[in-house]
Amino acid sequence: MELLLVLGVPFAGGIVLAVWGHRSFAPELNSGMSLLTLLAAAALTARVVTDGPILVWNENFFVDPFNVFLVALTAFVAFTTSLFSRPYMRIEAHLGRLSPNRLRLYHSMYQMFSFTMLLALLTNNVGILWVAMEAATLTTVLLVSLYRTPASLEAAWKYFILCGVGIAQALFGTILLYIAAEKVLGAGGTALLWTHLNAVKGALEPTVLGLAFVFLLVGYGTKVGLAPLHNWLPDAHAEGPTPISAVLSGLLLNVALYAVVRAKVLVEGALGTHFAGNLMMGFGLLSVVIAAFLLSRQKDIKRLFAYSSVEHMGLMTFAFGMGGALATFAGLLHMTVHSLTKSAIFFAVGHAAQKSGTQIMEDIRGLIDSNPTIGWGLMIGSLAILGMPPFGVFASEFMLLTAAMHQQPWATPFLLVALGVAFAAIFGKVQPMVFGNATAVRLPHPPALIPVFVHLAIVLLLGLWIPPYLAEWYRQAAQLIG
Template sequence: MEIYWLLGIPLTGGIFLALWGCRKNAPEINALFSFLTLIAAALLTARIVEGGPMMVGAGWFFIDSFNVFLVALTALVAFTTSLFSRPYMRIEQEHGRLNAQRLRLYHSSYQIFIAAMLLALTTNNMGILWVAMEAATLATVLLVSLYRTPASLEAAWKYFILCGVGIALALFGTILLYFAAEKVLGSGGTALQWTQLNGVKAQLEPTVLSLAFVFLLVGYGTKVGLAPLHSWLPDAHAEGPTPVSAVLSGLLLNVALYAVMRSKVLVDGALGNNMAGNLMMGFGLLSVVLAAFLIKRQTDVKRMFAYSSIEHMGLITFAFGMGGAVANFAALLHMTMHSLTKSAIFFAVGHATQKAGTQLMADIRGLIQTNPTLGWGLMLGTVAILGVPPFGVFASEFLIITTAMHEHPWATPFLLLALGVAFASIFGKVQPMVFGETELPKLSYQPALTPVFLHLGLVLMLGLFIPPYLADWYRQAAQLLGG
């Protein structure tokens, strides 16, 4: 029953806000629907943790430790982002960047986007997973182009074209998957049900499965932001509203990687070797190294942190590619840490760029003087995402690096070099933004920073101590992925 509430609440919210989203209290309605979605996700999570995996709706939905973990994370970040967007979007309207009609489009598209991602995570059908990813793409195209400036329209068009190509490749991979499954399971909807495929994966044609995975990895990998099809991501972050940047980095990239991992489990079972893992390691390592050196060249703060997202998603992809209990555990932990930390950073960056009236880092100075809470929020978020202990990113990165040292020592120097370059570049650019000299007056209002410190508090707690039940949850999910 919880699954229907989980999917129905944001879908109802999207329809309701599309019809009545011009009201002054639309931001509060958006936050209310997001909160109800979070409650539904919490109830579903509790049921799975207590009772184990379950299938719902005649096999159309399947929930286990892996996807319910991402459902809980998605619902949490979606709710905190809706809280952040309340004052942020109102100020954008006061500044004349948005009108009531565009705010209605924003709130309705936001709820539809959340519904599409939750459908992608919970469906048992690989075809519906593809449809849900396409729906999420279309919703975010509208969100990225919200300002209707030439730059935002160009970014949205670039996002649509590149991710459209990617999703088309993923469709071809899904068709190949069906082609292989049809010979074993027969024609019909069950041939694309993941649970059915997982049960007969050893009988599937290895050649077809390996070809299908290449298309699925490149297709969904485009949405993950893996190099070399990553160029849409910095533009979408820089030109879209900051709440959209938060959910893109914190949620959408995870959901796309989830689709890749569901496919990898099938391919590993069919091939009996690490072909899929080697491909993921290659794309992941390329993304980490390329993004680290591109960070150094950035002058726009949102573009810089967008490249940081590419770097971290590359690191997670590399860890999943290595496989095994420790690497999968570390990748899942890093997914959590990155989602919470990067969304917190975008919350702080959103208020900072609104205050300064620019996204250029050279023009943003002395945040610690104009608003100490905002300055410390950005600084702590930056330190956390750079992997400084005791924040949780350090723990997950440490596990990934040490596993790479043990199993793939050739990759370790590249990872360490990339992380070192990214650390020096980001810290060197953020430090004057926070502690530099400025003549700007103190901020006249107190920005909504509760979501920032809530996320950073969770990241700090998980860096110091992972509760036993949460560690067991991660281990169960890691085992489902072949750990």
């Protein structure tokens, strides 16, 4: 029942907003729908926490501690982003950058995007997971080009083609997985159900599964933004509207990584070696290093934080690839805190860019004078994402590094250097933007900054003290994915 609501509400929202998305109350309706989704997700979470994993509708949907935590996170960030998008999109419309029709498209697709991500998380069918991931690309591609500027069209085209090709590789991987599964489980519907696959993973043909994993990793990895397949990510983040950057970074990348991790569980089980984990560690480490060194060359504020997302997704991929209780726990915690912090930063960045009328960092100055809340939001957010104690990112990165020192000592110098370089690059750029002489204009609508501080407060809390039920939940999830 809760599951039906979690999926049904955003789907209905997408249809309703396709009709009314251009009205003056559309932003409120969008937030309302997202709030309902969040409540449904909370109810679902409560049920899974008390009753354990559930498997419903001919086993087509499956909720365990691993995905329910991502469902809750997705619904929460989707809701706060919709709160942020209310004044943000009104200001954009006021500035004449958007017509009513585009606002309608935006609102409708925002809900559809939530729907596809939740579907990807909740489905038990590996094939439907693929379909939902592809649909998530399709819903966001027209949002990236919402402003119809040459740069935004280019970004959307790149996003479309690169992710399209990537996702085609993932489909081939899924087909290979089905070939191997069909041998064991027989043809028909059940051979692609993750729970069934997981039960028989030891019996699956290892060569085919190894090959399948390569394709799945490259395919979904394109969407995670793993180097060297990350080219679409900074463009799409920089050129689309900021609420979309926030949900792309905070949610879509997580969901894609979720798909990779699910595949990894099967493949490790079938191969009995650490092949899948090693591949993930390699790609993860490469992304961390490449992104860290590209950070200092950025001029556009949203590109800067997009590269920071590549770096953090690399860290998570590395953590999940390394495996083991501590590293996986760190990876899950990092997923949570990164998604909260990065979306908070994008909220602050969005309003900062609107106030200064530009996304070029050199022209954004003195936020602390013109609007102290935006200034502090950006400053604290940046410190949090850079892994300063006492924020949650510090806790997860610390755990990750500890695990790396034990299990893969060779990797720690690379990680430490990359984190240091990233710190210097981001801090050096954010500091003059926040302090310095103000260049800002007044906004026609008051900015929404409550979400920024709510997110940062949660991240701070997670850095200081993880509630026992949450820790237990992470531990269960970590056990599931090993």
